[in-house]
Amino acid sequence: LAEVAYSQSTGQREQLSRCLQRGIRRVQDLCKVLQLPTVFEETAVSYFQRAVQHPSFRLVSLEKKELLGGCCVFVTCRQHNWPLTMGTICSLLYAKQELFASVYLSLQKELELSVPALSLADLVKTHLSSFRLFQPVADIPAPFLEDKEKMVARTMQVVELASETWLVTGRHPVPIITAAAFLSWQSLQPPARLSCPLARFCKLAGIDLPPPAHLRLKELLEILLSMASRLSWLRVFNLDKKTVVKHIGDLLQHRIFLLKNAFCLEGEEEQCGKGSPGEGSPGQGSPGEGIPGQGSPAAQGRPSGGKRCHEGSPRPLLPPCLIKPRKRLRTAAPSASDSAITGDEPISDSEIEQYLRGPEEVRAFRRAKDWP
């Protein structure tokens, strides 16, 4: 007598539709591929069953139903702070990211799931695990090999710094981690690695170079340079984007102090050279600071007396989109004539007739379009 599985003998599987069965199996396979704990699998399958029976998903295309399983796995991971990115799930499902995004957002809304934000710290660890720089490999020069623990630790600190200086909010997390990893890696052995560009680094490490990583790198370097200008023993050097990397260790060590001094917090914008956009004249000293002579505040320009903001123009600590605002696209508030519209105004014939074609024009248009 052969063993019979419980599911077969009790007809458990027969009660589910084939689509549901297939979907559940896909969810289970995904969990196995991602090596997720078993409890995740149960949660994901239960979400999937709920979702497929929900009126808004029951009739969606098969393509979308396939993505639904992946979304449930994704949501489960996020709820357990397991750092899985959408990019990973999409590549596993061979899915278009836009379609995945729309299914995910509908799932979140319809099932009223609360999905916590992606944990950046965990993502750093996971992402760095896929870097091929920690074991000796044929095509990687010896000075490029790095200790994984050291690199993870330093990359975490750089990512934290980025987060504190508004470089992370609203941006895709992976490029920031890539840029931070690159800087950390360079700073751990500058002589050998400073000449290696970001693209080559990614190729050697065996990871994709996401396009925004270059910009993130640039922004990080700007922040580091501002901080370096506040460190007394670094001010003597004329640091630039290359040379500042050598001192990232120091900068990270003193970052709390440096952040306070390199950047004006929001409330003290008036003391800084660049006020927030739209503000009036900068350079108002705060009360209690010894600003010599009360002159005209505008003439004070960059404050010479503010205790924090001296030497150079410390910029306000703001997201990059506020520091370099793009040209205003929106027009100003509606004009008075616009505001007086009631909706009941009489409409003149001439105004309407300007939109109508005359008979010759109609004939010409008809000929051109070749309509009967």
Next chain:
Amino acid sequence: MDQNNSLPPYAQGLASPQGAMTPGIPIFSPMMPYGTGLTPQPVQSTNSLSILEEQQRQQQQQAAAQQSTSQQATQGTSGQTPQLFHSQTLTTAPLPGTTPLYPSPMTPMTPITPATPASESSGIVPQLQNIVSTVNLGCKLDLKTIALRARNAEYNPKRFAAVIMRIREPRTTALIFSSGKMVCTGAKSEEQSRLAARKYARVVQKLGFPAKFLDFKIQNMVGSCDVKFPIRLEGLVLTHQQFSSYEPELFPGLIYRMIKPRIVLLIFVSGKVVLTGAKVRAEIYEAFENIYPILKGFRKTT
């Protein structure tokens, strides 16, 4: 072409469907009379209803002036009463038939909480950016004829089954379907949207169709504003998880689904906020006043 709704022109497109008044909306912006689509201005000049009645009053005054002096007494009194009514209307701008007790055109039947003092309200007024409205022209249309005979029309039946028509003033776009239904987008106020819809209907009329103007309705209103400080979206999604969706992998802004009023807000790190999903502009203002203290809570962070 006249609207055949029973609502007076003033309230059209502004009131929610009959009976669906949201109770207890506080007047948080005493300078901004509801539903008039105006920057702060004296109430008298803003109300379409009052303009109509003003015209009537002027006509009556002229009529009164033309009357001989012998009838002055009676004329005077008959001229007086409408004036009293009008002046009352002018200052309080109510819907007709309701007692003008409070300056609250939107919700005359609901108890009005006193205007919150300026220090509590944000002082920022969201600006309307787009209004979407629909109207039924009440007759079948031949889209090919319209595309042939109107200059401002676009028609690609293989791509989309409607004529896309545009007018310059108010700058709007309309989608005109063969069923006679029309969608009007791009206006910056409810009145502009209605005026634009009427102009499109006139164009269709002049092209030879017996177009009417039935069931004009504002379907969606979009507003935007700037709180002028950066916002830690990661913090906001933590404390307001049930309402927020923040996925930087997908979209740089946080999507906040407010329940009361039912408005969706897009909140960006720069402090700019977009509000959408409103049927009346009061919902936009209320949603913003609800979110502003929450956003302020995320202001002072290092």
